[in-house]
Amino acid sequence: MMKLRKVLVAVLTIAMIAALSGCGKQDNTTTDNEETTSSPEATATPGTEETADTTESPAQDLSGTITITGSTSVEKPLTAMIDEFMALNPDVTINYTGTGSSAGIADTLAGANDIGTSSRTLKSEEEVDGLKEVVFAYDGIAVAVNPANPITDISTEDLAKIFSGQITNWSEVGGNDASIVVVSREGASGTRDAFEELIKLEDAGGLLEDATVVEGNGNVQTSVAGNENAIGYVSFSFIDETVKSINVDGVEGTPENAKSGVYPLSRPFLFVYMEDKATPAVQAFIDFSLSEEGQGFVEENGGIRID
Amino acid sequence: MNNNAYKENLISRRKEYPEKVFKGIFLLSALVSVLSVIAIIIFVFSKGLQPFFGEDAYSFLEFITGLKWDPGNDVYGVFYMIVGSLLATLGAIVLGVPIGLLTAVFIAELAPKELVAFIKPAIELLAGIPSVIYGAFGLGVIVPIINEISPTGQGESLLAVICVLTIMVLPTIISLSEASIRAVPKSYREASLGLGASKTQTIFKTVIPAARSGILTATVLGIGRAIGETMAVMMIAGNNIGGLPTSIWSKVRPLTTNIAMEMGYASGRHQDMLFATGVILFLFIMVINITLTKLTGKLGDKGRSK
Amino acid sequence: MEKRKRNDRKLKDGILQGLIYLSAILTVTVLAVIIGFILYKGLPGINFDFLTRQWDDRTTFVNVERKAALTEKNDAAYVASLGITLALDNENIVISHIDKDSPVKAALNMKNQAYVLKKKDIITKAGDVKIEKMTAEEAAAVLNEGMGVVRIKIIRPGGGIVPMLVSTIYIILLSLIIAAPVGISSAIFLNEYAKRGRILRLIRFAIQNLAGIPSIIYGLFGMLVFVQIFKMQYSVLAGSLTLSIMLLPTIISTTEEALREIPPAYREASFGLGSTKLQTIRRIILPGALPGILVAIILSIGRIVGESAALIWTAGTVAQIPGALVGSEAGAATLTTKMYWLIKESADLSTASSIAVVLLVLIIVLNIASKLITRVFLTKKGMN
C-alpha cells in the first residue's frame, strides 16, 4: 500500500511535470519567433535598402489588436489578407472569428468588435448613423449539384421553385426522373440570406420545410457530394471538385461573369465599422484590403476584385 | 506516563479552529453543485422565457405547438423538434436496450474469460469515443448507406439518427446491465438449474428479472444520453425547418441540434428562442432525472426489505 | 409429447442464444467498423509534420544579410549568397537545405527580432520580385542577384495540430485545477461530514441533475454567463469554467466511491488514537482514496478531450496557442472542436479523421491508465 501510494504520487507528479513542460516547450517554439537575440550579425535595419515598394513597407508604426467577427464566407480571402498584413505590421494582432453576418454586424453596432464582416447587403434596420460600410470584394454563389447529375444549367426561377418545393423532381428541369434533395444553410447564414434574396425565394413561398439544413459551407459540399440528387449552394471560394457547379440563367459561374454582373448570384463582401472609433490600425487594414496587394489576395482565394 | 500535559491544552484549542474552517470549506464545495444548478436554471430560464413576456411577446402556445422554425420571418415553432427528439430517443432505446442487454448477458453469463478480457475494454472504448467521431462515422458510413436504400433518396434522416444514437447508448446500457446481472446471487441460478431449467431459461426467467431494476436504471440513463446528444446528431439529422416526421426516412431536427446549429450566429430574439429551446430540453431532462431518483429510491427500498 | 416439448424448448433456447451471440457480435462489429473507418480515413494524414507543426500557415518578411565570401556549389538551385538550396515542392519554392554558416540563421523579422529560417519554409518573394510560379533554378538566380540585405517573404507551412494539442492540455489543466479541489472537497463533505437530512438530499439532487444536463445546455450557460456577462470572450478560461461545472458530478461520485471503500475500522482506529476528523482525512482517508481520485481525474480528462458542444461556444474554434486566460487572444480550439469545425467548414473528413486517430490514441491511453491504477490498487488491497 505504502509503496503504491508513493508510486502513484510519483506518477502523478511526473505526468504533471511532463504536461507542464510540454506546454512550456510549445510556448517556446512559438515565442522564439518573437525573441530578441543579440547576434552580432544582426546589424541590418529593416527598410534601409528596400524602401522602393511602398505598398508593403511598414511606414507607420502601427500597433494594437483588431477584432474582426462576422460572415464565415469571407474567411479565405480575409485570413490571407490578415496573414499578410500581420507579417507587414508585426505589432498588430488581428483576430478573426467567423460568427455569421448578422452577428458580425450586431457586434459592430454593440461595439463588440473593431470590424464586422458581412456577406450580404445591410438590412434597413442595420443602417445606423456612423456605421461605415466598405465593399472589399464580390462573391459569387455557386449552385452545386452532384457530379453524377447530368443537369448543366438552371434558371433563377426554377431555383426558387426547387428551393420552395414547387418543383420536386429533376425531370421537371430537364434532369433524371428522381426527386430533388434540397440542401440549405442554417438560419442567420449570410450566404443563405443572400441566396434567398437573389433568387427571390420569399416571393416563391419561402424555403421548403423539408429541406436538409446543414451548418457550414463544408457540410453543404459533403451532403451534395454524397447524394446524386442533391442541390445546394456554396460561396465561390469554397467550391471544390467533389461537387459540380452549374450555369445559372445560361451563365457560367466564373469570377469574371460575376464581376460584370451577368451571373445573377453575386453579392458583396463588406466590412462594417464605426467611423469615429476606427483606430489607425483599423483604417490601415481596410486601406490595405482595398490596395492592389489586398485585392490580389481576394482574387487568389476565389473572390472577385472590386474594380 | 506523566507528560500528558502537552495534550491537554494544546490539542483542543489548536485543532478546533482548522477543523471548523475546513468543514466550512468542504460544505461550501459541496454547495457549489447546488449553486451551479440554480445558476444554470436561472440564467437559461430567464433568457429563454424572455420572448414570451412583455411587449410584442411571442405566443408560448405558438412556440410549443409550432411546426416551423424560420427565424428570418420571426416564426419559431418547436413542436416538430420535440417529436423528432422523442422519436429518435425512442428508436435508440427500442434498438439499444435489447442489443445492449443481450450483449451484457453474453459478457456476464456466456463468454469465456479471454473473450471478456477483450470485449469489456472494447465497450469502454466505445463509451470514451467523442461524439464528434460518431458524427463523422455517421456522415461517412451510415448516411451514404441510407442514401442507397431510402425511398426519398436521402441519407440524412431519422433512421440515421437512430442508428448513431443506438450505438452511442450501447456502452451505458451494456456496462450497467452487466453489473446488475453479475450482482444477482449465484444461489438464484443454482436454484433454477436445480429445478431442471436450461441455462438459457435460467438467464431469461431468473437472472434478468432479478436484475431488472438495474436494467431499468440503465435504460433511463440511456434515454438521458440519447435526448441530450448534440454534435453527432447535428451532422446527420437533416435539420429540416418544419414539418412533422412521417417515417424513419424523414428528416428531423432534434431540440439539441436546433440550439447548436444557430447559436454561434443568432442574436436578439433569435438567440432568446434558442435558449427557450434549451428550456424545453431542460424540462425533459428534469423529468428523466426525477424518474431516475424515484427508480433508485424504489431500488433502495427493495434492497432494504431483503 | 414429452419429446416435442423438449424439442420446442431446445429450439427456443437456440433462438435466444443465437440472439445473444448476435448482439455481442453486432456490438463488437460496430466498434471495429468505427475504428476501421477512422483509421482508414485518418491514418494516411498522420505524419511528423502533422504532429509537430502549427495549424495555420504563417507569413513573415525577413531581412537577411547576404554573405560576401561565396562558396560555390555545382547546383543551379543553390543560392550561394544565402547558403541555401531551393527545391520545387507542390508548385512552391521551398528551402531544401541550409548550410551550417548560412546567414538565414540570423534572419530578422520586421520587428528586428530573430526569425530563423527552417527547411521546408516557402519563399514567395525576394525583394520586389515575386518568385511564385518559377522553377527552383530561376528562383535561385533571382535570390543570388545583388548584395547586402535582402528582404524575403517566407511562408512557414502549417497543417499541424500543435496549437490544438496545447490548447487541449491547457483546458485540461485549467479545468482540473478548478474542478478537482471542489469535487474532492464535496465528496469529502458528503461522505465524511454530512448528516442525513434536507441539505444532503438537496446536494445529491443537484449533483444528479448536473450529471444529467446535456453538454449543449452547459454550452448555452457558459456562453451567456462567462463569455457574454463576464465578458471573457471566447477564451480558455470561459471554456474551462464551463467544463469544471460539467465535470463536478463525475469527480464527486468517483471520489465518493473511493472514500466509501476505505474500511470504517481505519477511521475508528484513527479517532481512537485521538486524531481529529481533519487529521484522519488528511492522513488516512485521502491517501487511501488516492487511486480512486486518480481514476476520477482520468475520467475527467477523457471527458474534456471528447467534449465539443460545451466548448465551441465558450472557448471558440480558433487554432492558436492561447496567449491569455481571457480576452481576444485566449480563444482556443481543442482537438475535438477543431475536428468538428473541419467537417463543418471545409468538408475535410480526412484531416478530421486524422485528428480522430490522435483522439482515439489518447482515449485508449487514458483507459489503460485507469485500468492499471485500479488493478494495482486491487492487488494491493487483496493483501489484507
Added chain:
Amino acid sequence: MSDIIKFSVSDLNLFYGNFQALKNINMKIAKEKITAFIGPSGCGKSTFIKTVNRMNDLIEGVRITGEITMDGVDIYKDMDAISLRTRVGMVFQQPNPFPMSIYDNVAYGPRIHGIRKKNVLDEIVEKSLRQAAIWDEVKDKLKKSALAVSGGQQQRICIARTLAIEPEVILMDEPTSALDPISTLKIEDLATELKQFYTIIIVTHNMQQAGRISDKTAFFLNGEVIEYGETEQIFNKPRNKKTEDYITGRFG
C-alpha cells in the same frame, strides 16, 4: 476496597434512535486493574465500552443521558472527545492496522499530536513495540507494511500503536476474537503485564479469558448490568441466578 476509582458511571442511558441500548448503568471502575465485561451478543457491553472514550459520538442518532467521570471530571461535559481519546486508548475486535508500514502505524499517534523529531519518534516506537511484546518479532521489518504480518502480530502492533500515545486507560473490544489460541495467549499475557501501568477494560465473549486475566467482571444482559464484582466472586459464587446460568453455560 482499597482501589482508586478511575471511572465512575452513574445513571447512564444510551439510545439509538428509539432503541434503548444501555439502561441505567451505575458502576465504578478501578485504576490499574483489569475490568472484564461479559455477556451474550447484543447485550450492550461493546456499546458501553465505546461510551468511555466517546466513540459513540461518531454514530448518527445516538443520545446519551447520565454521567461518566474520569478522575472526577465529567468526560461528556468538561472534556472534549479528542483529548479524552488521547487518554483513553482503544484496541478493536478486528486488528485494524493502517495500510502503512509498522513504524508509521506506531508513530501515527505521536505524529498527530505534534511530535516530529525522528529520534523521539524512534524512541517511542521502540518502547511501544517492546511494551506490546512484539519488538523482537518486527524490529527488522519496521518499514514493511503492517498488513503483511500475521493477525496476532497485527493486533499487538495495534496495541503498540495505542500505547504510543501514552494513554491512561486501554479499552479492548474483544481483542482476541479474531485470533488463534496461541496469539490469544500472547495478548492475554500482555494485558496482565500492562495492568501495572494502565487501567484496562476488556470486553470478551470468552469467559475463561475473563476468568484468567481480569480483576473485576461485569455481566451485561439486555443493556443492563446484572452483576458486577470481583472476578473470583462472579465466577465462583454469582449472586444472581442469570449470571449463574450464563457462566455455567445454561444460557445464551
